[in-house]
Amino acid sequence: MTDPRIERQWTTRLRKRVEGTFPPEKVLPDTQPSYVASWIYVFGVLTLAALVMVIATGCALAIMGPTWWHVSGLGHYINSTHLWSVEVFFFAMVIHLWGKYFMAAWRGGRSMTWMTGAVTFLTSIGAAFTGYLSQTNFDSQWIATQAKDGINATGAGSVFNVLNLGQMLMWHIVLLPLVALGLTAVHVILVRKRGVVPPFADVPEGVVA
């Protein structure tokens, strides 16, 4: 039977906890509540799909390095796909945010879901910004010299030097994607764990409004 030594193991305890919180039917559900019936719900999954495209096109650009796209037609096309993925990503994400706000989707213990989404949005702005700085063209020169004043004024400029291409490229392709992807993972896991917020309803009996 169960060996108490095994039961006490960190590994065992973690596995049981994950199994309890995320049973397979929650991670990969095959039904959802009947009130989930509006086009507004597709913008979440569209944001995710656009994020997949952003990462994929960014990886494609990474293969030949940061300046290849200036001298290759194929490279320029891949750069275009990266740009438009980002435009689609923000397009979908902002509509997703509007929709979730007007559904008050933080209700019922879902505040962490809302907050991780909001922080992902802010992180994405930083990720896109460092991307603009990493283009190695006129745009990145101008944006860097303009942005330095704002970022310096916050004090962050003393360590986050927007004029340092190498530093900005590293933030763009390593640090900020890691944070954005990590936050997105937590966000999606929370959505699966808590489910989609139910509609506003009448006050249930037995509670004080």
Next chain:
Amino acid sequence: MVHPERFAALFNLSHPGHFISWGVLQVSYGNAVVIVLMVVAFVAALLLPFPGHRDKGGR
């Protein structure tokens, strides 16, 4: 050999932009189109009936 012209965009947007000025507001046509499309998509998402679920009320 890769020929750059094979990958050239169909419409050339690399010409000086146009801008809408309205008081203190200034926005490029490019950004304006994106913003208008976002609002349109949002409103459409709210109004269009979701397929597979016929509106029962029929109002």
Next chain:
Amino acid sequence: MKPTSWNPDVDVAEWTGTQRPYDIIKEGTIAVVFVLIVVLTLSFLFGSPDDKPVTLKQWSNAAPIDFATTAFQELAGTSGVAQYGAPYNNVPGTGQKIGPVSLVNLMGVTIPINAAADFVLRPLGTQTSVPTVTASLATWQHASATQQQTWLTNYAKHLPTAIRDSVMVVTPNDAGPVPSLIGGLTTMAQSGALDNALLSNSTSYFSTNYTEPLLFLSDGTYFAGLASDKHLAGDQWGMMNETGSFPGQAWLWLYTFLYQVSPYSTSSNADALVWATMMLLSALVVFVPFIPGLRSIPRRVKLYRLIWRQHYRSEKH
């Protein structure tokens, strides 16, 4: 356990009603394929912008007087960067504030820039094959600070405004080696050598850090003029614009907007104030679930009636 008090903006009655079939994997696949098609199509139709970077070589050839004037300001310590303060150098009275606090000054000088030494004297020091430059540099370095200041003052009285036979026309006055230094740096920039010299100033060989050439570039009027022509300047809502006719960072609209209106547009602490405002607004967005009033708006606006209209209709039956 049910909550004993009920806040409609916080609590929900969890759903116990009907479920409908939902194929999450199919939905995700369709979304990825849809976005893939949209992105490939947009890229095929519109491409992406790529305006060539500006070099000091390009600037000094296209606008040598502007370049030479900027070079003189760097040497004299009157340029934008020389007078910037933290994080580049110590300049009393600089550093934007929020109320009494100057975060930039608290962080101090972490990217030290000595405009005269880094932008003019050290690069000229690499021009060992140009005897006039070497001699002028030696004269400058052996002169007293007072003497240097006198030369700078005299030169500033008659800043060159014309080029003849690709040489700046300098009015003869007692400016010592200054005309030769400025002329030498201009010639150096025109050859392209200054771009490389500034890039490798702080390193021995490799560099991915463009701080020095970009700061020098941004001190002149040539670079800002190019950006203004492309409608990218700060007072043109430039931060959310892109070169050409492409959409830019439209999501920066509020940040960009704040710079256009009072009190931000007229404040000497504009950057600090705009950033403080944006941080506050961002925090409001993140913490909406806990902010009374803000979190009630969706319930009062009632857009949700539209989103869940099928649910509310079926409830009535």
